[in-house]
Each structure stands twice: as structure tokens, then as C-alpha cells.
Amino acid sequence: MTPFALVTPSSVDAAIAELRTGAPGEVVLLAGGTDLAFDLERPGPGPRRVVSLRRLPWRTLDWNGAVLTVGSTLPLRSLERDPEVGRRHPGLLEAIRAVGGVPLRHRATLGGNLGRAAPASDLLPMLLALDAEVDLVGPTGARSLSVDRFLIGSRRTALAEGELIRSVRFPEPRPSTYLWQRVRPANDISQVAVAAALSPTDGRWRLAVGGVPPRAIRLPDAEAALRSTTPSETEVRDAAERTAGHLPAATDQRASGEYRRHLASVLVERAVRSVLDARAGAEGR
Amino acid sequence: MTGERLVLTVNGTSHTMDDVPGAERLLDTIRWRLGLKGTKEGCRSGECGACTVLVDGASTLSCLTLSHEVDGSSLTTIEGMANDPVGRTVQEAFARAGALQCGYCTPGFVLALVGLLRERGSGASSDELLADLGGNLCRCTGYLAIARAVALLQKEEA
DSSP: OOOOEEEOOSSHHHHHHHHTTSOBTTEEEESSOTTHHHHHTSSSOOOSEEEEOTTSSOOOEEEETTEEEEETTSBHHHHHHOHHHHHHOHHHHHHHHTSSOHHHHTTOBHHHHHHHTOTTOSSHHHHHHTTOEEEEEETTEEEEEEHHHHEEETTEEOOOTTOEEEEEEEOSOOOEEEEEEOSSSSSOOOSEEEEEEEOTTTOOEEEEEESSTTOOEEOHHHHHHOOSSSOOHHHHHHHHHHHHHHOOOOOOSSOOHHHHHHHHHHHHHHHHHHHHHHHHHHHHO | OOOEEEEEEETTEEEEEEEEOTTOBHHHIIIIISOOTTSOOSSSSSSSOTTEEEETTEEEEGGGSBGGGGTTOEEEOGGGGGGOHHHHHHHHHHHHHTOOSSOSSHHHHHHHHHHHHHHHGGGOOHHHHHHHTTTOOOSSSTTHHHHHHHHHHHHHHO
């Protein structure tokens, strides 16, 4: 570990200026710090400047009609405790609760999770299934990217030099669920996780899988098997089989590729059924 | 490298510390600068919960938190639980249920549980509280006695 200076800019412009004082890797951003902290104590060369975002006014949660906008530095626990989030985005609540434990979620943030782009993040599959958009701000102004375009690979994102994640936008509430398999319920990383959501506006399913390095991915082949908002048993089984057939799941210390493909297939089937059951329950009330 | 001034209120007492490096962890500030050894270092990587303290009432892993990130905050450690009504009740429940053996994880469990009780009031069930304690590891008890301590607390609140 190399000693570093911790700086705490109090405006967005000052934070952008800080980022441009050195090469990426020399200057890093700190949101909740729960993932970064681990790296900061690693032996070997580290950043010489850590830019804390804690003074920026981004610990926000706003509903504008159906659109939910979450500030990038809002602690996950605040998002989890908002009753509207759980009611309108049930899968997002489940995914948040899969991250660390309560004390970790008091500091961890959505922006940090995106910016760090951990290969096994438990939030990114759900963000993909909800078609979340990432709002960025940088030296040349603001722009937005889909999570799919924002994520490039393991620990790699489309953030340009001097760019910050300001917020994450969820365009519409969706019946959704997040299912995972791992060794320990809390403070662990999923071997495989599946996010499923059904868009009420276009009637199409979104399926995404996580815990499969190098990054969370959508499953377009499996999605295509689900041809209506109420797919038949055969269609659901077909989606599960296509998942097993197409998943590029690597073998690593947490699980074998074969086990991951099997798990993903089982979880896709369960996730779709779970969304259908929850919807039937809601309509029955 | 020299650092900046850090001000923390710890268990009700204000502490001003000079030259605290930016890389210093809250866990190390608590144990080595303030000498409060009740907060334990377990994994130092956010997996065990032994280092849990309250920062402005919210349970926090002090091993993953840079001290300056909580500058100006009010901190509660296990040493502050003796004068805290909720803290005393939780500790008594742990003692009555025999919810500890070696005791290393206990300060983290007590602080995490006190944080949950403050956050959720009396509305949470034992099962919900235990699920939310999932971030705390205990290698001795097998968790059954800890579950009994949580159940005792629920009984007292009823």
C-alpha cells in the first residue's frame, strides 16, 4: 500500500477538477468505500489521491411520476428502507438486500457499485433487467448511458476522464424478482444470480444473470422464448434451457462453469414463475 | 505523511485529533488512537461484522470506513453501551441466553442489534432481526443462543 491523500471537494466542478490531477488509477473516487477500502490496503502500488464524494448533494431519492431517480451517493440502506421502492420495484429491493449486511449497506452506494463494476455485483443484473440509465457529469457536460453500455467488463466502465456518476434512473416500476445462490446469505458474493422483470408498457420480459465473470449480462435468447406477459409452461422451460445453452459461464474459485449454467437455468425458471405468481397475487387482491 | 484534524464525538465525549492520515481506518482510530479495545478487528475486509460501531446511530463496519469520511460524526462503541438503555437490555439478553462463548464477535453483534432496534422500533419480528444480523459471524455458538437472545428481547418489548 502506498500512502495517499484524501481530498473532499465540496462542489461537482471541484470533484471533476480533482479527477484530472492524475492518470486513472493514480486518482480514484470514493463513494461508500466498502469495495474500494479493500483495494486500498493491498500490497503494491495504489492511488496517490482518493477523491471523496461525501460533500456532493447526491444522497437523494426522487419519484417523478413513475420514474425513480437515485442519487449516486445515497446509501443502499436508505433505498432499501423506502417503502415505495419495495412496493414498485420488488426485485430491486431483493437485490439490494443481497449486498453485504446491514452495516455494509449503511455506507455502500448504487454509484459506487456501478463505478467499481465488480464482476459479481449483485445490483448490476437487476439494473439491467429494469433498463436503468446512468446519468454522468463531466468536463464536457452531462450525458446518460444504459447500464448495458456503461458496463464494459470486469472493473471496466465507459466513464471518460474526469466523469462522475451523478444518479441512476429507473424508467418504470416493473413486476420483478432477484434470485441468487451462494454459500452464505450475507456478506458473500453470489455464484450465480438471476434478475427477471416484466415491462408493463411493452409487455416484454427482461432476464439478466450475474455472478458470471467478467460482467452481468442480459439473456436475449431466453427472453425471446417468453412470447407473452403470461408465457406457457413450455415457454418458461424453453427460456430455462436456452439460458443453460447460451451462458458463457467461466469456472473460478466460487463455482464451475457447468454448475453456473445449471444454476442459471434453474433460477431463470423460478424467477419467471415468481414474477407471474406475484402478479397473479396482486391482481387477486 | 501528515494528515488533517479529525473531530469525533465518541460515546458522548468530543475528541479532537491532529495529523490523522487520510488512509487511517475508523477501526484503528478507535482502537489505537482512542484506546477503546472493545471494538474488535476480525477479517478487516467487511465479511465478519466484529468491528461494527454506530455512526450517527447507523451500524457501520469500522474496518472499511476511512476515519475522515465520518469527521464530525457521533460514534457509539461497545464501551458506550453500559450507559445506553437499549444497549443494556441487549447485553442482558445476551448474558441470560448465554449468547457468547469466546466473546470476540459479541461487541459487533450488540452494536448491530442496537442499531436495528433503533432503526426499526418494535415492529421487527425475531426472524427479520436475525436475517438483518446475517453480516455478523460467530464461530462458537452456532447462533442458536444468539437467536434465543433476540427472542428474549422480543418478549420484553411485547
